[in-house]
Amino acid sequence: MLWQLNIKNLAIIDDISIEFTDGFNILTGETGAGKSIIIDAINLVLGARADRELIRTGENAASVDAVFTVDGNEKLINALRELDIFDEDESELFISRQVYSNGRNVNRINGKPVPINTLKDISELLIDIHGQHQHQSLLNKAYHMGFLDSFDGEIQDVQQKVSKLYYQWRELVKKIEEIDTGAEDFERNKELMEYQISEIEDADLKIGEDDELAEKKQLLKNSKAIIEALEYAYVCLNSAKRDGGAIDLMRTAKDKLRDISDFSEEYSELYDTADTVYYELEDLSDQIRKSAKYASFAPDELEKTDDRLYLINSLKRKYGKTIENVLAFKDNLKEQLASMEYNMDNLEQLRANEKALYTSLIKECDILHEKREQAAKRLQERIVDELRYLGMKKVSFCAEITVDKDNVSPSGYDSVEFLISTNPGEPMKPLAKTASGGEVSRIMLSIKSALAEIDGIPTMIFDEIDTGISGAVARAAGEKMYALSRSHQIICITHQAQIAALADSHFYVSKTQNNGKTVTNVKLLEECERIEHIAGMISGSTVTDAARQHARELMKY
Numbered sequence: 001m002l003w004q005l006n007i008k009n010l011a012i013i014d015d016i017s018i019e020f021t022d023g024f025n026i027l028t029g030e031t032g033a034g035k036s037i038i039i040d041a042i043n044l045v046l047g048a049r050a051d052r053e054l055i056r057t058g059e060n061a062a063s064v065d066a067v068f069t070v071d072g073n074e075k076l077i078n079a080l081r082e083l084d085i086f087d088e089d090e091s092e093l094f095i096s097r098q099v100y101s102n103g104r105n106v107n108r109i110n111g112k113p114v115p116i117n118t119l120k121d122i123s124e125l126l127i128d129i130h131g132q133h134q135h136q137s138l139l140n141k142a143y144h145m146g147f148l149d150s151f152d153g154e155i156q157d158v159q160q161k162v163s164k165l166y167y168q169w170r171e172l173v174k175k176i177e178e179i180d181t182g183a184e185d186f187e188r189n190k191e192l193m194e195y196q197i198s199e200i201e202d203a204d205l206k207i208g209e210d211d212e213l214a215e216k217k218q219l220l221k222n223s224k225a226i227i228e229a230l231e232y233a234y235v236c237l238n239s240a241k242r243d244g245g246a247i248d249l250m251r252t253a254k255d256k257l258r259d260i261s262d263f264s265e266e267y268s269e270l271y272d273t274a275d276t277v278y279y280e281l282e283d284l285s286d287q288i289r290k291s292a293k294y295a296s297f298a299p300d301e302l303e304k305t306d307d308r309l310y311l312i313n314s315l316k317r318k319y320g321k322t323i324e325n326v327l328a329f330k331d332n333l334k335e336q337l338a339s340m341e342y343n344m345d346n347l348e349q350l351r352a353n354e355k356a357l358y359t360s361l362i363k364e365c366d367i368l369h370e371k372r373e374q375a376a377k378r379l380q381e382r383i384v385d386e387l388r389y390l391g392m393k394k395v396s397f398c399a400e401i402t403v404d405k406d407n408v409s410p411s412g413y414d415s416v417e418f419l420i421s422t423n424p425g426e427p428m429k430p431l432a433k434t435a436s437g438g439e440v441s442r443i444m445l446s447i448k449s450a451l452a453e454i455d456g457i458p459t460m461i462f463d464e465i466d467t468g469i470s471g472a473v474a475r476a477a478g479e480k481m482y483a484l485s486r487s488h489q490i491i492c493i494t495h496q497a498q499i500a501a502l503a504d505s506h507f508y509v510s511k512t513q514n515n516g517k518t519v520t521n522v523k524l525l526e527e528c529e530r531i532e533h534i535a536g537m538i539s540g541s542t543v544t545d546a547a548r549q550h551a552r553e554l555m556k557y
Contacts, residue, residue: 001458001489004067007041009056013520021505024485027493028500029509034520035493039463046123047116050099061100068093068126075456076125085112129461130444139432145416147451148399152375158368163410165361172354179343193337200330203315205323210312213305220302230292237285250278365412372401372414386446391473396421398428445480452484462492474498497537501554506530
């Protein structure tokens with residue numbers, strides 16, 4: 001429920017704080033004192049459009065802070081959890097709204113900045129505001145089915161089954177449509193995919209093969225120079241000429257150094273080095289001989305290598321930058337082809353499944369429709385009784401259910417709209433088109449009374465919905481609101497003494513002049529003050545003892 005409301009610099013309100021209670025809260029006061037501004041403030045904190053003109057003259061910003069208790073409001077708590085702005089240790093919800101003269105708005109829930117749409121979504125779970133021209137959900141046809149379904153718990157169970165079947169059916173329909181869409185191109189796509197798979201598989205690619213071939217090609221292109229260099233190097237090491245090759249010369253040098261190696265450590269080290277170099281030259285000669293032996297290449301080897309590289313590069317240009325990419329492309333094609341073939345092979349079975357699922361869906365929709373029809377009759381009778389209690393003796397009310405089996409939704413194939421006729425002989429009309437303000441007020445009150453047990457919104461605000469009614473009808477309207485306040489927090493702005501007398505908490509709104517500016521004040525009245533004020537509402541400017549006694553009698557309810 002709305003526990004505390006703090007308003008600053010809004011229109012003629014300077015800085016006020018109101019602490020509401022549970023039960024029936026009444027606001028009364030002279031016209032223009034600021035009662036409607038308080039409702040504007042509540043609307044602001046609930047996400048209504050912010051008009052800069054509402055900012056108090058001479059100020060740069062206006063602010064509204066509201067504190068709500070959330071105990072037992074599971075829908076609200078779950079919504080806050082999803083937004084990660086609910087403290088499990090707290091039972092209160094803080095909403096603030098600042099409106100600046102430059103057009104900027106700052107919205108916060110529990111101190112966390114939130115977009116305006118989030119504020120609106122949360123507010124729908126907190127307060128329902130009703131006024132002569134602001135009826136929100138009850139006068140919006142889009143909500144009527146929800147009200148009717150909430151009137152009967154069995155309806156909600158069946159509706160959940162319908163919703164589940166609907167989404168299963170739609171998923172299957174979508175799959176069939178996708179297969180049908182591609183059916184015309186299936187053979188062409190299949191032929192192309194099979195060709196691509198075959199082309200890649202026939203190439204028998206090996207990962208890293210392209211790098212090996214590139215290296216081999218380099219060798220082949222320079223094979224003559226390689227062979228000549230190896231042969232020449234071998235001759236240099238092993239020449240049979242008079243001067244000898246490098247190995248023979250190194251052997252001679254080694255032997256000479258050996259002859260003097262015993263004369264000093266330096267000569268010994270020179271000999272060791274020469275000995276090592278000699279054996280390394282022999283190893284080098286042996287390696288060159290072996291390389292030269294296998295360095296001969298077949299004349300067509302280069303052509304074969306070029307052809308293989310051309311094939312690999314051609315596939316890489318078509319299917320991927322690397323051999324790994326090409327092979328992955330092939331595997332993906334195989335999966336797609338298998339899926340397409342499976343779908344085509346099972347299309348008839350999918351159609352049969354879809355037909356069976358749709359039949360089950362319609363069957364549940366039929367059950368849902370029948371339960372709605374039964375609930376509509378009970379709801380109609382309940383609302384008519386409520387309206388007749390409020391003086392509309394000749395009223396007719398109907399929860400009209402329209403069937404469109406070609407337009408099934410998660411809610412079934414029904415649409416629901418509340419219709420009413422306030423006078424005999426008049427046709428039924430949508431609630432939103434009901435003319436009289438007094439009739440609208442009573443219809444609103446009757447529907448809320450009929451649905452009070454299932455309405456999950458904890459706080460309802462009635463903004464002068466008593467317009468056009470007085471006397472016994474006003475008293476009956478007050479009694480209905482009082483009855484609602486036993487299960488909901490009710491905040492009501494009224495000019496009717498018959499309604500004000502029923503308050504659990506009575507706030508008087510007045511205005512005064514302060515330094516040349518008009519200022520709104522809100523006071524919670526004590527019982528003696530209430531008697532005086534209600535007596536004034538009855539008798540006018542001059543309060544009589546008779547009016548006081550009448551006020552006491554009204555307050556005894």
